[in-house]
Amino acid sequence: MRLHFAMVTVAILTLALWSSAGSKNRPTVDKDNGDTCMADPETDKNCNVGGPNVGAICYCCYDDGCWICGTTPMPGDSCVWDPAYRTQMVPPPLTGPLSPQGGQVVTLEALINLLEKKKVMTRKEILEEIMRFRKAKILGALENGRLKESVATQKKINRYLHTVVVPKLKTCWDRVQGNGTIEIKYRYEDNAKGEWEFKRLEGGKSNLPKGQAEIALACMQKAVTATSFPREKSETGASYLINWDWPVPLPPDAAQQVERMVGSGGGQGTGCDGHGAPARCVTCAGSPLSCIYVCVGSDTCQVGATVPGGFDSKCTEGGQCASGGPFGVVGGIVIY
Numbered sequence: 001m002r003l004h005f006a007m008v009t010v011a012i013l014t015l016a017l018w019s020s021a022g023s024k025n026r027p028t029v030d031k032d033n034g035d036t037c038m039a040d041p042e043t044d045k046n047c048n049v050g051g052p053n054v055g056a057i058c059y060c061c062y063d064d065g066c067w068i069c070g071t072t073p074m075p076g077d078s079c080v081w082d083p084a085y086r087t088q089m090v091p092p093p094l095t096g097p098l099s100p101q102g103g104q105v106v107t108l109e110a111l112i113n114l115l116e117k118k119k120v121m122t123r124k125e126i127l128e129e130i131m132r133f134r135k136a137k138i139l140g141a142l143e144n145g146r147l148k149e150s151v152a153t154q155k156k157i158n159r160y161l162h163t164v165v166v167p168k169l170k171t172c173w174d175r176v177q178g179n180g181t182i183e184i185k186y187r188y189e190d191n192a193k194g195e196w197e198f199k200r201l202e203g204g205k206s207n208l209p210k211g212q213a214e215i216a217l218a219c220m221q222k223a224v225t226a227t228s229f230p231r232e233k234s235e236t237g238a239s240y241l242i243n244w245d246w247p248v249p250l251p252p253d254a255a256q257q258v259e260r261m262v263g264s265g266g267g268q269g270t271g272c273d274g275h276g277a278p279a280r281c282v283t284c285a286g287s288p289l290s291c292i293y294v295c296v297g298s299d300t301c302q303v304g305a306t307v308p309g310g311f312d313s314k315c316t317e318g319g320q321c322a323s324g325g326p327f328g329v330v331g332g333i334v335i336y
Contacts, residue, residue, distance in 0.1 A: 026062040026081075034060050034067035034079035142266075143294050144285045147330060150296035151266040153322055154273075154329045157242060160229035161326055162258055165220075166250075172219035176248050182206040182216050183277075186224065188240040195228040196240045196320075208248055216248060235320050241299045243280040243323040245273060257327040266330040273325030280323035284315030291315065295330045296322045 024043065030036045037043050037060035045060035060067045065083035116123055143150040183204030188196035201221060206213040231240075251257055264274075271277040272295035279293040282301035286292070291301035299319030324330070 024062055025064045032079065032081075034069050037062065037067050143296065143330060144283050144292065146294075146296075147266050150294070151264070151329045153296045154324045155262065157229065157244075157322055157324070158258070158261060158326055158329075160227075161244075164227050164229075165223050166326070169219060169223035170250065172222065173216070173248070173250055176208070176212050176216045176219065178209040178212050178248060180207040180209075181245050181247050182208055182213050183243060183245050184217065184220055186242040186244070188228070188242070190231060190238050191228065194231050196231050196235075197228040198224050198226070204243065212248070216246070220246075237299070237319040239299065240320040241281075241322075243277075243321075245275070245277040245325040247275075247325075247327070251327065254327070261328055264329050269328065270331045272323045272330055274328030274331040275325055276331075277323060277325045277328075281321035282317070284317060289313050289315040295324060 024040075027036065038045055043060055043062060059069070065081055067079045068082050069079035183206065184201055185204055186201045187199050189199050191197040201217065201224065203213055203217050206216075208216065269275055272279055279295050281294050281297035281299070282291045283294050283297035284291060284301060284303075289303055291303060298317035299321040301315065301317050303313050303315045
């Protein structure tokens with residue numbers, strides 16, 4: 001059963017990989033010879049050049065259509081865009097491997113129904129496996145491709161908080177009533193000594209009972225005043241903004257949670273801390289350039305046109321920024 005489960009998992013993951021065209025429309029900038037589509041690793045494509053069916057057409061598909069091309073660069077063999085092919089879905093084969101190179105395009109729902117009908121896996125098991133795979137894929141793009149750097153930054157901030165701030169915070173924090181979380185925004189400034197020095201804080205979102213958020217902020221203000229943490233040479237700008245979600249009360253196994261956080265490579269749970277903390281920082285990304293939310297990035301981000309009409313743009317960032325929490329690092333699913 002374990003071997004069979006593994007084989008089915010491979011089938012699901014293979015499907016998720018080669019059917020990713022089902023979630024990607026044709027881009028605005030797309031070469032009419034099909035090269036853009038063929039070069040995209042997330043499109044469904046096949047070309048039989050050199051195979052037994054030489055002379056057969058090549059294809060490359062997005063969600064909203066396919067490029068249909070000849071196999072040789074001769075007149076009449078150029079690519080033609082055909083939106084009709086996107087609807088050519090067929091049921092999965094009852095036997096044999098799933099093969100995108102065989103021209104099969106299988107809907108996820110059809111695959112789930114087939115596996116359930118054959119009593120290979122339950123729907124719950126299939127969906128859990130799919131979510132694990134999606135999480136792994138998300139990690140590749142998480143933090144705009146800078147997951148490792150973001151995790152390192154969050155760990156650095158938490159080392160400072162747990163060694164300098166928490167020892168002075170705990171007694172007061174224990175007096176905060178209720179159960180919930182409070183987001184605290186800290187502003188640090190360069191003190192010209194190679195450090196980010198605390199200047200002020202303010203409260204963000206909180207689900208604590210009425211009046212308790214103010215008590216929590218007063219506790220934190222007292223604990224964090226006159227503290228600082230090292231500034232890296234790569235960190236530019238004159239300020240650092242930290243958005244941290246704190247639990248009330250602190251967990252009884254806080255020491256163990258800190259150990260797990262230190263050993264984690266990221267991707268635990270959801271949000272920026274593995275517990276749902278939202279991304280509050282921004283960075284420039286994409287083409288055309290735009291500002292997206294990330295867990296660790298910049299305090300500000302602005303996109304402006306460089307030529308009349310706005311087709312070319314530039315994106316500028318300012319200040320340092322990090323969002324997360326004291327008992328986790330960048331999670332597996334971006335909230336924004």
